[in-house]
Amino acid sequence: MPLTVPDRANARDGLWQDRRLQIGSALLAGLCLGAVIWPLFGSADPNAITDVLARRLTPPLSRDGVGHWHLLGTDAFGRDVLLRLWLAARVSLGVGVLGSLLAGAIGIGLGAAAAWRGGIVERMILALGDVFLSVPRLILLLVTAALWGPGLRVVVVVLALTGWMSVMRLVRADVLRVRVLAFVEGAAALGVAPARLLWRHILPNALGSTVVAMTLGVGNAILLESGLSFLGLGIQPPAASWGNMIAGGREWLLVAPWIALAPGALLITTVVACTLIGDALSHRRR
Amino acid sequence: MRRALPRLFDAILLLWLVTILTFALIHAAPGDPATLLVSPTATAEEVGRQRARFGLDAPLPAQYGRWVVALLRGDLGVSLVSSRPVRAVIADALPISLALGGISLLLSFAGGVVVGWWQALRARPAADTVVSVLSTVIYAAPSFWLALALVVLATSGAALVGAPAWLRLPAFGVESPGGTTTGLAHWRDLARHAVLPLLVLSLPGAAGVARYARQSMRDASLAPFVAAASARGLSRGRIERRYVVRLSLTPLVVLFGLTLPGVIAGSVFVEQVFAWPGLGRAMLTAIAARDYPVVLGMTVIYAGTVILANLVADLALLRLDPRQRTALSGAPTQ
Numbered sequence: 001m002p003l004t005v006p007d008r009a010n011a012r013d014g015l016w017q018d019r020r021l022q023i024g025s026a027l028l029a030g031l032c033l034g035a036v037i038w039p040l041f042g043s044a045d046p047n048a049i050t051d052v053l054a055r056r057l058t059p060p061l062s063r064d065g066v067g068h069w070h071l072l073g074t075d076a077f078g079r080d081v082l083l084r085l086w087l088a089a090r091v092s093l094g095v096g097v098l099g100s101l102l103a104g105a106i107g108i109g110l111g112a113a114a115a116w117r118g119g120i121v122e123r124m125i126l127a128l129g130d131v132f133l134s135v136p137r138l139i140l141l142l143v144t145a146a147l148w149g150p151g152l153r154v155v156v157v158v159l160a161l162t163g164w165m166s167v168m169r170l171v172r173a174d175v176l177r178v179r180v181l182a183f184v185e186g187a188a189a190l191g192v193a194p195a196r197l198l199w200r201h202i203l204p205n206a207l208g209s210t211v212v213a214m215t216l217g218v219g220n221a222i223l224l225e226s227g228l229s230f231l232g233l234g235i236q237p238p239a240a241s242w243g244n245m246i247a248g249g250r251e252w253l254l255v256a257p258w259i260a261l262a263p264g265a266l267l268i269t270t271v272v273a274c275t276l277i278g279d280a281l282s283h284r285r286r
Numbered sequence: 287m288r289r290a291l292p293r294l295f296d297a298i299l300l301l302w303l304v305t306i307l308t309f310a311l312i313h314a315a316p317g318d319p320a321t322l323l324v325s326p327t328a329t330a331e332e333v334g335r336q337r338a339r340f341g342l343d344a345p346l347p348a349q350y351g352r353w354v355v356a357l358l359r360g361d362l363g364v365s366l367v368s369s370r371p372v373r374a375v376i377a378d379a380l381p382i383s384l385a386l387g388g389i390s391l392l393l394s395f396a397g398g399v400v401v402g403w404w405q406a407l408r409a410r411p412a413a414d415t416v417v418s419v420l421s422t423v424i425y426a427a428p429s430f431w432l433a434l435a436l437v438v439l440a441t442s443g444a445a446l447v448g449a450p451a452w453l454r455l456p457a458f459g460v461e462s463p464g465g466t467t468t469g470l471a472h473w474r475d476l477a478r479h480a481v482l483p484l485l486v487l488s489l490p491g492a493a494g495v496a497r498y499a500r501q502s503m504r505d506a507s508l509a510p511f512v513a514a515a516s517a518r519g520l521s522r523g524r525i526e527r528r529y530v531v532r533l534s535l536t537p538l539v540v541l542f543g544l545t546l547p548g549v550i551a552g553s554v555f556v557e558q559v560f561a562w563p564g565l566g567r568a569m570l571t572a573i574a575a576r577d578y579p580v581v582l583g584m585t586v587i588y589a590g591t592v593i594l595a596n597l598v599a600d601l602a603l604l605r606l607d608p609r610q611r612t613a614l615s616g617a618p619t620q
Binding site (some may be wrong): 127141142147219231246254275276 | 548
């Protein structure tokens with residue numbers, strides 16, 4: 001009886017047949033496309049405030065005082081809500097992806113170091129992870145963002161510094177699992193230098209669960225960024241972010257609910273897309 | 287006891303490390319709290335006097351030592367803004383956050399388990415898919431947005447469709463201004479104010495629990511002994527009660543333990559939106575005013591509850607699951 005070898009092409013086909021991955025990727029691709037393309041058709045300065053009284057608080061699907069039509073209406077300063085949504089998408093998606101990529105890099109570095117060096121280094125890294133996990137992430141974010149002054153750069157750095165712990169634990173466990181496999185011993189016996197062994201042979205085979213954790217981490221980071229911006233500790237107006245748009249619409253909630261509610265739709269879509277992709281990938285690994 | 291003691295020791299060690307982290311974090315931040323305590327026209331000499339008064343002129347390790355010794359006596363210092371003891375500030379705010387977090391935790395597990403059970407064992411495939419999509423969307427919604435959406439629904443939305451007055455729920459504060467009502471009317475007023483905050487906190491929680499419960503009950507219903515039980519002719523209700531639900535309880539208890547630490551930190555946004563004077567709102571006020579002793583004390587309280595909840599969950603699991611006991615006591619398995 002011939003042995004069937006699972007070949008890579010087939011495995012990939014199976015993954016792409018997962019509806020969750022299809023829908024999640026389509027949503028995410030749509031969001032990225034909208035964020036890149038839509039603002040190109042806007043006015044020169046989308047945050048500019050002109051003709052406030054004529055333009056402000058136009059309801060969705062109607063014309064403002066100067067005759068421009070707005071799909072999602074305008075905000076209290078007469079700016080087009082849809083245009084600012086897509087501008088904010090650039091910031092939110094960028095901050096979320098960058099923040100969780102940096103967190104992943106820190107986690108991979110520390111996790112590999114812990115598993116590879118062992119002993120006191122490993123125990124110190126694990127203890128550091130436990131300490132960071134003991135303070136709720138939101139509280140840590142609030143304190144650091146507020147004390148170091150709000151802003152784009154601080155938010156990214158703080159997201160990275162508070163998001164590495166789970167990746168570190170996963171990478172450490174996977175490196176410990178992979179390093180005793182036969183092909184690693186074989187490579188070591190052939191005289192591969194330790195650094196190259198870790199980088200080329202062990203890490204590529206130890207990153208599966210990390211990719212899942214980082215996909216879910218992007219959604220989480222975007223939620224946290226919007227939360228910080230909602231509280232006024234993240235991205236500062238007039239720069240648009242979904243969080244500060246919701247905060248700005250809060251005082252007009254009963255007069256013009258679309259200003260605060262519209263950003264939530266894109267926010268939820270983004271997080272759902274990340275959840276679907278993460279679910280599909282983790283299901284695949286089982 | 288022999289197994290519990292090392293865990294307790296670890297927890298105390300962890301709490302000590304957390305105090306070092308938070309103290310270092312807050313004192314490494316730019317800005318000098320002493321300049322906040324004096325009038326804008328103060329001279330350098332006055333600023334120096336304030337610094338000496340609050341012990342801010344000592345080297346950092348000395349300040350930390352003094353703070354930790356006071357902490358061991360249960361003294362968290364004095365608020366720079368209100369001059370009240372930090373302990374009193376926390377004691378005022380903590381019950382509100384605990385009540386919000388505790389009740390919504392129970393609601394989300396009760397609701398989530400029922401929905402998950404229904405999806406896994408009763409619902410038709412189409413209904414199951416619809417509920418799954420709904421729970422994924424609700425789970426993804428940020429709580430501050432959900433809060434605002436529910437406020438719109440309960441006020442102008444309810445008015446728009448002509449809903450009866452009792453459905454138009456108050457969206458601000460813990461009780462109606464004045465607060466002169468007593469007895470039953472007072473409790474009714476409290477309950478009406480609590481509906482929206484509790485909904486905002488429980489809905490995403492219930493959605494998450496439902497997703498998890500559905501999966502674990504579906505997995506359990508595929509176990510070989512379930513097929514064996516049904517081959518033996520046991521009734522469907524009996525199989526579900528005795529085997530499927532029973533088997534999926536352990537993962538749910540684990541999930542409960544994982545959720546427990548987030549309970550009081552989860553309500554930060556809800557307290558902010560609905561103006562409930564809980565720990566989260568007090569924390570935001572203290573951060574905005576750079577009230578360092580309060581920020582420091584509250585961070586330690588937050589971390590303390592997380593560590594305590596983790597310890598409780600660990601010990602509970604140790605009792606519930608015999609496999610963990612042998613594995614941890616290092617008994618040989620062969």
